[in-house]
Amino acid sequence: MGLKIDILGSSSKGNCGLLTVDGSHYLIDAGFSGKQLKERLARYGLTLSDIEGVFLTHEHQDHAAGLKVLSKLSEIRFFANSKTAQAIEERYEITSRPFADPWNTFETGDTLTFGNFSVQTFSIPHDAADPVGFLFRSEEACLAWATDIGRLTPKIAEYLSQVDALVLEANHDEELLWKHPHRPQYLKERVASETGHLSNGDVYKFLQNAPPTLKFVYLVHISRECNSTELLRKMLEPLAVEKGFELHIVDPND
Ligand SMILES: [Zn+2]
Numbered sequence: 111m112g113l114k115i116d117i118l119g120s121s122s123k124g125n126c127g128l129l130t131v132d133g134s135h136y137l138i139d140a141g142f143s144g145k146q147l148k149e150r151l152a153r154y155g156l157t158l159s160d161i162e163g164v165f166l167t168h169e170h171q172d173h174a175a176g177l178k179v180l181s182k183l184s185e186i187r188f189f190a191n192s193k194t195a196q197a198i199e200e201r202y203e204i205t206s207r208p209f210a211d212p213w214n215t216f217e218t219g220d221t222l223t224f225g226n227f228s229v230q231t232f233s234i235p236h237d238a239a240d241p242v243g244f245l246f247r248s249e250e251a252c253l254a255w256a257t258d259i260g261r262l263t264p265k266i267a268e269y270l271s272q273v274d275a276l277v278l279e280a281n282h283d284e285e286l287l288w289k290h291p292h293r294p295q296y297l298k299e300r301v302a303s304e305t306g307h308l309s310n311g312d313v314y315k316f317l318q319n320a321p322p323t324l325k326f327v328y329l330v331h332i333s334r335e336c337n338s339t340e341l342l343r344k345m346l347e348p349l350a351v352e353k354g355f356e357l358h359i360v361d362p363n364d
């Protein structure tokens with residue numbers, strides 16, 4: 111049984127992945143409006159009622175904005191740790207729906223099992239209540255989802271080294287970030303901090319030591335203002351050839 115990943119969209123304006131396992135569809139984060147989610151799913155011939163559940167990394171708007179609509183419209187289950195679930199309920203005014211409680215909460219570090227596949231959750235440094243990354247594992251494949259990470263700690267790198275496919279944040283080019291003429295200093299500091307976002311340099315360093323099992327890399331959460339797909343392509347395409355992985359750079363304008 112394989113795992114299939116598609117990126118419905120990824121930038122600071124919204125993040126959402128579509129994970130298909132054995133014919134079942136799940137979202138990873140839902141950072142778009144209900145209307146946007148419907149439009150983006152329609153590109154894959156799917157509707158909201160085809161989605162079994164949403165795995166949530168953290169409560170920020172660009173990851174959770176669609177939950178209010180999702181919680182009303184369907185029986186989609188929400189998988190999040192308890193602090194994230196609480197933060198989302200408070201922030202997005204999600205009230206219990208009449209037919210069933212949408213939440214399936216876990217504690218960070220837990221492994222969730224769904225028949226033939228499992229989901230390992232792991233902690234990531236980011237300025238949210240209890241942010242996580244995910245390791246989705248079937249008998250045949252292993253995929254990691256890791257965005258909104260201030261630093262790639264040795265522990266996270268260890269998780270990411272077990273995978274065939276990796277969805278990884280490549281948020282900003284450090285020089286473009288610090289030299290940006292209009293961004294306030296506090297915002298630059300937040301993005302570059304240990305609980306902010308990963309830079310191109312961080313990603314390059316990790317991929318230089320990519321495990322031989324790694325076959326697919328998706329770079330996501332690319333900043334529109336402080337990064338560019340061309341810059342990433344130039345920097346990482348030679349490394350992809352050398353290491354033998356397929357590189358997908360997800361355009362933040364899509
Ligand atoms: Zn975030």
Ligand SMILES: [Zn+2]
Nearest residue numbers: 170172173258
């Ligand atoms: Zn984000």
